[in-house]
Amino acid sequence: MAGLHSLRMAALAAILLAPAGSFAQEETPESLPDFRGRDETFGYCIGCHSMKVVGRQGMDRVRWDETLNWMTEKHSMPAPDAEMRAILLDYLAQAFPPKAPAQSGGWVSPFAPKP
Template identity: 65%
Template sequence: MARSILLAAALVMMAVAGDVRADESPADMPDFPGRDETFGYCIGCHSMKVVGRQGMDRDRWDSTLSWMSEKHNMPAPDAETRKLLLDYLEKAYPAATPAQGGGFVVPFAPQR
């Protein structure tokens, strides 16, 4: 029930704002558990294409969720939802090195 409410809220926000992301849907994302919830959390602020090209590991996804809640007012997910989001992101968009096309890399930053 909460999943469908979250998804409906995201879609309503996009429609009201005339958002260019309105053509995206969860069906465009890899099909793993947590897809709808992840879509609902992310799409309100940015395209899922942004998410798909990050190439982050679970720890970085976790830090990013915290950062978005603290700095960009994303609703903080409860512990169960956070685990679901992280499980999805880790499986659907696994960590990648820059050579594999993963995420933005600051050229002068130390490499891990």
């Protein structure tokens, strides 16, 4: 039994000490939809979270704008100046628009307004 415990501990140590990139594909701007503002949006968002989180949201421009406000107010995101905010919103609204829920209870954005 001690041998099994040692083996498990060695496996856990290998996982914890492995370079982060060895388990997931590194994200780059090129992995995102190719629209104007892609590089700026990537640079602004990736410092705090994966772009996969962003891509799963699917919101319209108003909701993206509200989300930027929320992240600035609640999560200490640096507030973008007016020009950068417009670039971010243009990109996010075009690259990650609202997703239509499936007829039978499909995916719904957690940020979508409640009926």
